[in-house]
Amino acid sequence: METPVDSSPHRFSQATPVTPGREPCVTPPRWRRVAVFFLLAMGIAFASPGQGRAQDVLRIGFVIGLTGPGAPDDSDIWNGAILAVEEINAGAPDGPSVVLTAFDTRNTPITAKSATKEAIAAGSDILLAPSYSSQALEAARTAQERGIPIISVIATHPDIAAVGDYVFQVCFDDNAQARAMAAFARQDLAAATAAILTDVTSAYALSMTHAFRTRFVALGGTVVSEIDYKMRQRRFDDVVSQAALAHADVLFMPGYWLDASAMIKLMHETGLTAIPLAGDGWGSSRFASLRGNLPVRGYYTDHWDSFMTDEASRRFTAAYAARFGRPPVAGSALAYDAVRVAAKAADLARSVRPDALRATLAAMRDFPGVTGALHFREGGGIRKGVHIMEIRNGRASLLRTIQPEETP
Numbered sequence: 001m002e003t004p005v006d007s008s009p010h011r012f013s014q015a016t017p018v019t020p021g022r023e024p025c026v027t028p029p030r031w032r033r034v035a036v037f038f039l040l041a042m043g044i045a046f047a048s049p050g051q052g053r054a055q056d057v058l059r060i061g062f063v064i065g066l067t068g069p070g071a072p073d074d075s076d077i078w079n080g081a082i083l084a085v086e087e088i089n090a091g092a093p094d095g096p097s098v099v100l101t102a103f104d105t106r107n108t109p110i111t112a113k114s115a116t117k118e119a120i121a122a123g124s125d126i127l128l129a130p131s132y133s134s135q136a137l138e139a140a141r142t143a144q145e146r147g148i149p150i151i152s153v154i155a156t157h158p159d160i161a162a163v164g165d166y167v168f169q170v171c172f173d174d175n176a177q178a179r180a181m182a183a184f185a186r187q188d189l190a191a192a193t194a195a196i197l198t199d200v201t202s203a204y205a206l207s208m209t210h211a212f213r214t215r216f217v218a219l220g221g222t223v224v225s226e227i228d229y230k231m232r233q234r235r236f237d238d239v240v241s242q243a244a245l246a247h248a249d250v251l252f253m254p255g256y257w258l259d260a261s262a263m264i265k266l267m268h269e270t271g272l273t274a275i276p277l278a279g280d281g282w283g284s285s286r287f288a289s290l291r292g293n294l295p296v297r298g299y300y301t302d303h304w305d306s307f308m309t310d311e312a313s314r315r316f317t318a319a320y321a322a323r324f325g326r327p328p329v330a331g332s333a334l335a336y337d338a339v340r341v342a343a344k345a346a347d348l349a350r351s352v353r354p355d356a357l358r359a360t361l362a363a364m365r366d367f368p369g370v371t372g373a374l375h376f377r378e379g380g381g382i383r384k385g386v387h388i389m390e391i392r393n394g395r396a397s398l399l400r401t402i403q404p405e406e407t408p
Contacts, residue, residue, distance in 0.1 A: 056096050064105065079328075081336065087319075156279075175211045177280060178209075183402065184388055195246035209252070225243070244272045251267075275297055278298070372384040
């Protein structure tokens with residue numbers, strides 16, 4: 001059940017997370033919108049003159065697809081942000097409290113742009129971008145034009161951070177992960193040839209294809225075939241047949257998990273022996289349930305996973321599971337980190353003015369995140385390692401982490 005929006009910045013009620021498939025409350029009528037407002041204590045919190053902070057509320061607008069085809073994955077991302085807000089407001093009485101509001105993109109680029117405008121009009125001090133790169137690019141351009149800082153949570157297209165100086169990413173970008181996978185294929189798997197299966201409707205897949213191809217060839221490999229398909233097309237028999245005819249050592253599949261699950265099964269049925277490789281588009285718990293015990297062997301890049309064993313990951317996984325009744329995914333951890341780094345910026349800046357938040361984020365170095373130390377580069381991108389995940393008989397595990405200096 002969703003709680004209606006209270007227009008007062010200091011008084012609000014707590015709402016439960018959005019349940020996938022349920023309709024958020026409509027405020028105003030033409031927008032689907034849900035708000036989650038939290039403060040340190042239940043009731044009203046005000047700063048007395050001379051005490052606390054003059055700017056005691058940081059308003060974060062999360063432009064996110066709570067309805068539409070990507071809603072199930074985005075609900076996990078949304079929950080990660082909720083957990084961060086709850087912890088911040090419960091544990092930092094001297095810093096600004098956080099107000100988190102979701103503005104539904106309905107998982108389309110045009111609505112992402114409109115939702116971003118509404119988030120800004122509603123008074124958001126900082127924004128979090130949609131999950132899909134095509135939507136995040138629209139949100140980033142709109143935020144840059146209006147002078148509002150925006151953080152890309154899991155949208156990885158390299159053009160996002162390049163939009164302008166108000167745009168940041170807590171996730172590595174497509175260049176970083178595709179280069180890392182190309183280097184892994186050549187150096188660790190000793191792959192001499194590769195075929196690439198590209199979803200031509202996806203900005204993410206096209207970007208990944210370009211970066212992988214460039215790096216793989218630069219390292220002495222040969223791309224023997226490039227095969228196009230469209231997201232959610234009805235059949236993949238022809239795609240898989242072309243892949244089999246390529247006789248490549250590896251298949252790079254920079255698409256999303258739903259299409260990949262269908263292709264992986266067909267590849268197994270046809271006896272295709274090339275090792276499948278992919279990016280973070282495979283990092284979904286739903287992919288694991290759909291693919292079963294396949295592939296027999298495969299690899300993908302990801303930002304984080306709940307089986308990570310460092311102390312920060314264990315603590316976050318336990319807290320998330322206790323709060324939401326299921327393990328988190330990479331997007332959950334990235335959203336958690338994005339909210340925390342935004343709150344830290346407000347704390348360090350002693351202000352929630354957008355220009356002050358932008359300047360503080362740009363100077364942020366080695367902020368301790370669940371997904372790794374957050375160190376923003378000039379231009380708003382992030383410097384962090386890329387995890388290589390191995391799948392054996394359908395079960396995924398962390399194989400190794402490739403650091404930025406290993407993939408120049």
